[in-house]
Amino acid sequence: MNEVTVGIGGAAGDGIDKSGDTLAKACSRSGLHGYAFNSYQSVIRGGHIWLKLRVGEEKVYTQGDHLNALIALNQDTIERHAPEVESGGAILFNADKLKINIPIRDNVLTVPLPVAQLAKPFPPVAPVMQNTIALGALVFLLGLEFEVTASVLADTFKHKGEGVVKQNIGVAKAGYDYARERFVPLGYKWTFTRKRRPFLTGNEAIAIGAVAAGCRFYSAYPMTPASGILTWMADHAERCGVVVKQMEDELAVANVAIGAGYAGTRAMCATSGGGFALMTEAIGMAGMIEAPVVFVEVQRGGPSTGIPTKTEQADLNQVYGASQGDFPRVIIAPTSTKDCFDSAVESFNLADKYQLPVIIITDLQLSEHPETVDPEFFPAQVPIDRGEMVTEWDAANGPFKRYAFTKSGVSPRTLPGTANTMYIAATDDHDETGVLISDVFCNPAVRRKVAEKRMKKMDLALRDLPAPKLVGPANAQVTLIGWGASEGLLIEVAEQLNASGVTANCLQFKYLLPFHSREATEILKGCKHTICIEMNSTGQFARHLRAETGHSVNDQILKYDGEPFEPGAVAARVRGILKGEKLSLDVSEAEAREIGYHHVRVYMNEESRPGRITKAAANGFGEPVWQIEIVKRESGEKQGELSVGVETGSTYSWQPTT
Amino acid sequence: MATIVELPIQSFEGLVDPDWCPGCGDFGVLKAVKMGASKAGVLPKDLVVVSGIGCSSNLPGYVHSYGVHSLHGRSVAVATGIKLANTDLKVVITGGDGDGYGIGIGHFIHAMRRNLDLTYIVMDNQIYGLTTGQASPTTMKDARTKSTPQGNVESPLNPLALAIVSGATYVARGFSGEPNHLADLIAGGIQHKGFSLIDVFSPCVTYNKLNTYAYFKKRCYKLEDDKSYDSSNAKAAMDKVEEWGDRIPLGVAFRSQQPTYEDSVAAFKNGPLVHQSMNIDKGVFETLIEENM
DSSP: OOOOEEEEEEETSSHHHHHHHHHHHHHHHTTTTEEEEOOOEEESSEEEEEEEEEEEOOOOOSOOOOOOOOEEESSSHHHHHHGGGGOOEEEETTTTTOOSOOOTTOEEEEEEEOOHHHHHTSOOOOTHHHHHHHHHHHHHHOOOOHHHHHHHHHHHGGGGOOOHHHHHHHHHHHHHHHHHOOOOOOOOOOOOOOOOOOOEOOHHHHHHHHHHHEEEEEEOOOTTHHHHHHHHHHHHOOOOTTTEEEEHHHHHHHHHHHHHHHHHOOOEEEEEEHHHHHHHHHHHHHHHHHHOOOEEEEEEEEEETTTTTOOOOOOHHHHHHHHHSSOOOEEEEEHHHHHHHHHHHHHHHHHHTTTTTEEEEHHHHHHHHHEEGGGGSSOOOOOOOOBBBOOOOOOOGGGGOTTOOOSOOHHHHTTTTTTTOOEEOOOOOOOTSSOOOOSTOOOOHHHHHHHHHHEEEEEEEHHOOOOEEEEETOSEEEEEEGGGGHHHHHHHHHHHHHHOOEEEEEEEOOOOEOOOHHHHHHHTTOOOSSSESSSSOOOSHHHHHHHHHHOSSEEEOOOOOSSSSOOOHHHHHHHHHHHOOOOOOOOHHHHHHHHHHHHHHSOOTEEEEEEEEEOOOOOSSOOOEEEEEETTTTTOHHHHEEETTTTTOOOEEEEEEE | OOOOOOGGGGBBBBBSOSSOOOTHHHHHHHHHHHHHHHHHTOOOOOOOOOOOOOSSGOOOOOSSSSEEOOTTHHHHHHHHHHHEEEEETEEEEEHHIIIIITTTHHHHHHHHHOOSSEEEEEOOSSSBBBSSSSSOOOOOOOOOBBTTOOOOOOOOHHHHHHHHHOOOEEEEEETTTOOOHHHHHHHHHSSSHHHHHEEEEETTTTSSSOOOOHHHHHEEEEEGGTOOEEEEEHHHHHHHHHHSSSEOOOEEEEEEOOOOOOOOOOOGGGGGGGGSSSSSOOHHHHHHHHHHH
């Protein structure tokens, strides 16, 4: 496929997001597909920010395995990523401040940009203008159209006035012209279909799906990476008629949403793992009083505060185990950005139809990475099913039974304000009319029937949900199993495997509860070698799959370092598994370099970086070690050596050069 | 203004009778809630009584209206959601001191800060009754309870003072031994536009042998009897609610008219959320997609 991957790296506050967004939209407006992932830290300024944007003529599902062009906004980025730029690619950087001080691959074009000189005609120029100059130059090198880029810049800065628009376009053009006068394009030949596609995140797709489905109440407490839904909702509240309520804590967030759902408004709230932990008691209440509410759990790296800006899929046990007792609930793990929209719509309908809490579980990568999605996947009119409602009741019919023991388990619902259908929605267990059976009136027979009534809804809900399907060649050598957001990854891994002679198919799970145990068992029976791929350290889904189907997956590929899976690395591991290679948990050379960076950050300063890295024998440390030279960034002069255990990753010693 | 139609209080009679201990202060509060709702001209179909967990939180089950018997400490949050979803409803919160001033105090303070149009009746018996007699946030210093056998070392919270500084716009105290007086306070709270707190001395006859009916009868007096008292003066009200000991004031300590939270929400211009169309305008929807291109 005709595609290119661009990396933009710098410190927080360098405006990397904006540059990536402009480039992506320029590509998208020309009809190309894009997928971006921003690897950032929990700091507002500083740290290392690394955005990868992959663009292709066909749909791209991940940030990929390659790096063809690099825009470096600080020296750190050159040192970390310049060696990754592949042959035929280019490295663009601000020549006033930065230099290429480490070896790079052959046939890589270096593009030093005289930023101060180029920006001179446009005073006063903010430092972020270096991105725009580099962007202009890159647009030329990649064979993209300047006019389209200018149109994106014009729209982006419209709200800041004509002067700012002109300045941005001018600066970008200066970069473009500079590259045109001095360099030959990298040789990309694109077919521009001109089909425009929105470039948006999973959080945005969930929010848009929610308002399309009639969500009119949204509550939240700020928490990364769920905050994107809150800010979207707040920005669009007036336009979409949504009441957006930031509450004092997640206990309030969940309870206020349940109150709104009980009273008849479609209500949603979102958080990440820590906030969800606080919501769990309320989720049980929604199950007990049979109030429809949608909860969104956007996972980040745990446990506890964990790695707040990094991705993981380790809250599965938490959503399954949320709240005490048995109660009906639906858990949906959207499989893509497009599916975030669909899942939101579906969730509201399921919540209303079965009068229960629905939990949508996503992760940081899905929620925050933007990608292009075909606009036809976002219909304005979506099906809205409010379930069985009683809007009128003749008192002559006797007391209204809100929790009537029906065959389906669904008891027609009424909203406060309706005459003659008054009832109490109680978290204590209750009879058909809502009268408590918890204390003096406790009655085992009523308790049994009401418990069965509630749980019957799960059987019915399961019938509404499509069963998982095996995608790809039947009788494949290997079946890749995933859940939630990893669908695109698995598609690309399977493509790579099939291209390299290993037949692979995929089995992706979206509906986690109720679970299609029968259908899944049937599929798994026919699989030759199953590998479950998930972003946690204990294989939470594989364990659940075993509980539901009795099938123990043959192998697992797990990742829990906070960075997303790369398809090439996963495919390589699959091939390794098939060859019987044992997984090594040793620190790799690249990881040793990162540990070197960590040492520099904690104990040294910006003037240092890791240099040469060699592996040495045990040397008294009880395990082989990586010897990492720390050198002066400017001169390359050695400052000392760090010894890091290959097996444990422990930093054993720091020997300064004397 | 429409004339108030006062339904007979039997209209608010719940399906079952209370299972409180004989003599419990909450009986008087239940009676006053029904009388207050009637006096305020509320119809059972438009009334939602929301409670948390505790003896007094069983109250919604004894009232003929809509109600949510929610989680321990969460009644104010649930009530907030109900009110925001349907501003036509009259939402009354009932519960105890442990529920509201202990586990639920965060929501309580923030609801007052927002001046939501909610009426909160706290049956304050200064003890955890349902769990058989532990110290609560309003248990007096040195009081011996199951969890403070040597005497309570903590000072009690002053809910009225807290309400005034937190932004509540109707702050009152009642006594379940005076249900008619209490009913007037409740009716006033329901009719008040904004957050009203009515803290009610509601003696626990089983576990609190200190703060009994006799204790309050001897000490309580009514603010209405003091014609010079100005309930619109927050500073004077703060002084008044500090009064404790030989004389304890009952009545409306503080009242002011401020915009409510609901007044400021753009989405309510078209009426309550529950009555609005669920379909998004096609043109508006297209802008949501277009802005990402």
